[in-house]
Amino acid sequence: MPELPEVENARQVLEKALDRTITDVDDSDEYVCRPHRPGEIAKALVGGKLTAAHRKGKTMWCDTVTADGAAGPHLGVHLGMGGRIRVTGPRGSREGDLAGGLPRKENERAQKPEWDRVTVSFDDGGSLRLFDKRRLGRVRLEPDLDALGPDAAEIGRDEFRARVGRGTAPVKARLLDQSVLSGVGNLLADETLWQAKVDPHRPAGEFTTDELDELRRVLRRATRRAIEKGGVHTGEVITHRQRDDVCPRCGAPMERGTVGSRTTWWCSAEQA
């Protein structure tokens, strides 16, 4: 689930974990916490507090302070392919849950404790957890934000033109490149290109300035809507990504292929 909209919702959940004293951190999963050694993150955080939750693209991070009030390290959190943030309040009451916009039914079932990959415990009895079946999520100190392009929800017109509108790669691959702009994932890319009636295979460098401006407008609208509705899976075309389905707008068959190394669906008529 986690693309920019899900991550923004997760970031808001993360805010419920701010300003609470950290008593313990379980960072024993060496893959999720790479390149740190077990205990390293704990040592940096215990006694301190998280003080702010930020996001750029699909990466989140928290500012921290140490026990004596000095600035602490940044704590980076990435949800990977399927991670979610869970925050419980005092006595473990549910406070913030599973940003990601899955149906409630999905949230309620199958939450094995071993799928909590990292746990930050607070002195009030509550906790912050990275819940991730697939283990591709990541928690680390001092995440590298410079490798990320501007956030897809914030990028300005001129910057979008300059960064996206170049190269011979298919425009979809360009949108997915996190160093070009950050936050767009496979589903948001398909949704955006479908809404803009753009063929995902078209080389990004061939786009006119007007086309790039329109693409940016559609991307921002689709992103905003997805945040409001709770996730990219609420997109108009996403539910039509299956065999023998048709375009919900014109009725032509939906087509499937691989673009940018990812499974891609597009309308055979409007995006040809």
Next chain:
DNA sequence: AGCATTGTTTCACA
């Protein structure tokens, strides 16, 4: 059994 998966990193190649 085999294939696909809403992400990122790494590697091969032009």
Next chain:
DNA sequence: TTGTGAAACAATGC
């Protein structure tokens, strides 16, 4: 050196 594409990564679900 830069741009591009595909495999590897971990684990689950259909």
